[in-house]
Amino acid sequence: RRAEFAALRDLPAMTTDGVRIQLMVNAGLRDDAAALDVTGADGIGLFRTEFQFLVSATMPQRERQQRLYKDVMDAAGDRPVIFRTVDIGGDKALPYMKAEQHENEENPAMGWRALRLALGRDALMKAQARALLEAAAGRTLHVMFPMVSETWEYEAAHAIFEDQRKWLAARGKMGPGAVRYGAMLEVPALAEMLDQLLPKLDFLSIGTNDLTQFLFAADRGNPKLAERYDWLSPAILRFLARVSAKCHEMGVPVGVCGEMGGRPLEAMALLGLGINRLSITPAAVGPVKAMIRSLDVGAIRAAMPPLLEEAPRDLRQRIETWAEEHGV
Ligand code: PEP
Ligand code: MG
Numbered sequence: 001r002r003a004e005f006a007a008l009r010d011l012p013a014m015t016t017d018g019v020r021i022q023l024m025v026n027a028g029l030r031d032d033a034a035a036l037d038v039t040g041a042d043g044i045g046l047f048r049t050e051f052q053f054l055v056s057a058t059m060p061q062r063e064r065q066q067r068l069y070k071d072v073m074d075a076a077g078d079r080p081v082i083f084r085t086v087d088i089g090g091d092k093a094l095p096y097m098k099a100e101q102h103e104n105e106e107n108p109a110m111g112w113r114a115l116r117l118a119l120g121r122d123a124l125m126k127a128q129a130r131a132l133l134e135a136a137a138g139r140t141l142h143v144m145f146p147m148v149s150e151t152w153e154y155e156a157a158h159a160i161f162e163d164q165r166k167w168l169a170a171r172g173k174m175g176p177g178a179v180r181y182g183a184m185l186e187v188p189a190l191a192e193m194l195d196q197l198l199p200k201l202d203f204l205s206i207g208t209n210d211l212t213q214f215l216f217a218a219d220r221g222n223p224k225l226a227e228r229y230d231w232l233s234p235a236i237l238r239f240l241a242r243v244s245a246k247c248h249e250m251g252v253p254v255g256v257c258g259e260m261g262g263r264p265l266e267a268m269a270l271l272g273l274g275i276n277r278l279s280i281t282p283a284a285v286g287p288v289k290a291m292i293r294s295l296d297v298g299a300i301r302a303a304m305p306p307l308l309e310e311a312p313r314d315l316r317q318r319i320e321t322w323a324e325e326h327g328v
Contacts, residue, residue, distance in 0.1 A: 005286025009040035013289050015297040021271065023289060024082075024279040026257060029055075030068055033075035035282035043079035045279020046205070046257040047072060049128065050086045059096050062127040069135035080142050082182065082205070082279070083132055085125070085157070087146040089113030091221070109213065109220070114147035119156055129164040136176035144182035144205055148190055151197045154183050158200070184257070186210035191243050198250040205279070206243065208258025212236055231260045232269055232319055234311035241308060244274040255279060264291035268328060269319055272300035294328050 013023040024045030025035050029052075035041065052060050052068055060068075073081055088094055090105065090113030105111040118125040132141055145157045158181055168175045181200075185191060186207040198204065208231065213220040215236060216229040230236075240256075247254035255277030260266045262284030268291055270278065276297075280288060303322055312318055322328075 001290075002286075005290060008286055008289045008293070009038075011040075011289070011293065013042070013292045015271075015292055015295045017296045017298045019276065019297045021292050021297075022255070022277040023285060023292070024080075024255075024277070025282045025285060026279050027072075027282075030071050032282075033072050033081075036076055036079060039282050039285040041079075041282070041285055044072070044076060044081040045255060045277065047081055047083045048087065049083055050088045050092060053086060053088055053094055054092060057096070059094075062131045065128060065131035066135045069132055073135060073139060080140070082142040082144055084144050084146055084184065085115070085128055086118055087114040089117040109210070115145050115153055115157060116147065116149075119153060122160060125157065125160050126164060129161045130168070133161070133165055133168060133175045133179075134173065136179075137174040138177055140178045140180060141176040142180045142182070142203075144184055144203070146184045146207070147186050147210070148183040148197075149187040150189070151193055151200070154197060154200065185243060186214070188214050188239075191239065194243065194246045194250070198247065198252045201252055203253040203255070204243075204247055206240065206254065206256045206258065206275075208236075208240075208256055208260040211258065212260070215239060230316055231263075231266050232316040234308060234315055237269060237273065237304075237315070238308050238311070240270070240275070241273045241304070248274055253277065262288065264288055265316075265320060265323060267291060268295060268300060268323060269304070271295065271297050272304040274301065291328060296326065299326060 013021040022042050024043045025039060025041045026046040027033065027035060027044045028048035052065065069083065090108035090111045132143055145154060148154045165175050180202040182203040182205055183197065183201055184205050184207045209220055212231065218225040218229050244254055254275060256270055256275055257279040261270055261278035262280035264287050267278055267288045307318060
């Protein structure tokens, strides 16, 4: 079906009832931007900036970061690139940052990582903010923060960016034309605070990889657990349904950038919960777009609430049957 997927490249990710879905790709390296042209995706919905740090022998200095961000934005052209600030620490340990990391953490995924580490070491965060702001010169910068657990963490990160923006302006340097700020929802506690958090955001992006490991208390890297908990389980879908509804109620765009969105059946369920932005691995764009173009999204949106109310144990099977019966 590869040729069939390739033929979809220039066709819009539009459902049969005329809803345009934003289909973006996850990326992390300079060359990944080429995936935009190959897949025909609408942009980069998650640019994992820590990749540059992970492949470097020494800490990438601000100028090097800036060059990478500019190259990626240049390659993307008019298509948006959502840069995620560094998610390092924990299991993504950097040899040149040992002193910053608490060694021998028992639970590194829940440890000193991502925004926690970046706020604890604000020179790192400031340098990255400067690099992103200057790289975006004259354009719109999209930035989001990983592992936000409480609203104040988002506010602190936002303040660092805004301070750097003022600093640039005061020196007559060109910053971005506009900045769109987002948070990643990966820590379940944040879902209880959306009424306070959402008014401060331009968008929310749900990282289902980390989110599901925390919802089920199941290490995402443990092969024994890999098949045990299903993305199409009632608990996850009910959780995501509430988050999506809250975002719609408050008028904040919401998307999913975890691997879940890269599987056609899971992606269909997400669309059924009101999510209409997905950022997925480039190889999944064809299959997911084919699903979207065969889907009546109004019908799946009507089908999901009773299914989640009933919450059958074989929910995956029921969703699959629905898809078959509706020609998806
Ligand atoms: C996630 O956790 O779902 C996510 C997109 O981030 P990462 O996979 O980089 O942790
Ligand atoms: Mg994550």
